[in-house]
Amino acid sequence: MWADEHQVLAIAHRILRLSSRNQCLLVITAAYTGMRWGELAGLHRDNLDPTTGHIHITADAGALHEVNGTLTLGHPKTRASVRTLTLPPFLTHLLTTDLKTSTRPFVFTTLRGKPLRRSGFQRRLWSPAVSGGQRQNETWAPIKPGLTFHGLRHSHKTWLIEDGIPDVAQARRLGHAMEDKIDDVYSHVAASIETRLLTSLEARWQRSIHHLDHSSGGPLSIAS
Secondary structure (H helix, E strand, O other), rough: OOOEEEEEEOHHHHHHHHOOOHHHHHHHHHHHHOOOOOHHHEEEEHHHEOOOOOOOOOOOOEEEEEEEOEEEOOOOOHHHHHHEEEEHHHHHHHHHHHHHOOOOOEEEOOOOOOOOHHHHHHHHHHHHHHEEEEEEEEEEEOOOOOOOOHHHHHHHHHHHHHHHOOOOHHHHOOOOOOHHHHHHHHHHHHHHHHHHHHHHHHHHHHHHHHHHOOOHHHHHHHHO
16 A cells, blocks of 8 residues: 555644654655665664765664564665665755754654654554544544555655656665666666656655645645
8 A cells, every 4th residue: 555645745744743843754754765664763863964865774773673672773674775865855955954953863763852663653643644533623534544654665666656767776765686787787877767766756745745735834834
């Protein structure tokens, strides 16, 4: 299951209302990079380069793992998961602006600056935002019942397919293994494809901002 850009922004806007701008940006980053939960939760601020718009997922500490309630930084899922991702310009701006408000070591944290736990995020924020329900003096309609956080990764892949991005570029961005020969060929055209990819993602963001009801104040508070 996947969500379109309008549904992603609507979910992020609800999480902004439930929690914080930082955790709202977690959702947006997941959808616009295809990063896994552990890669996002373990993303250190030093691995986000505001000058180049690059996120580095490293071999030794590229993901946050939770085992028996204990959180530890370690290697990402596979060798192919070690990669550098380029962010669309809007997302570089949003993340670097947010990091200026705190000295926390991780890019995404709880309200108290602690590492995120998937179960807590799912229960307190994700499920209410996606499934809707009664919220104080208003009722939230469901946005995408059944959508999981991992579904944001599927959403990213679906967007790349819709935008005509080649399979090999999709694989690189998502951290999937490729044959060496294919990777070799791709390296010769990577720059032009990356430009296309980032332009498409930027366009999706702009469409979603204009689509969301401005009377709610949502797009203004997220996008500024």
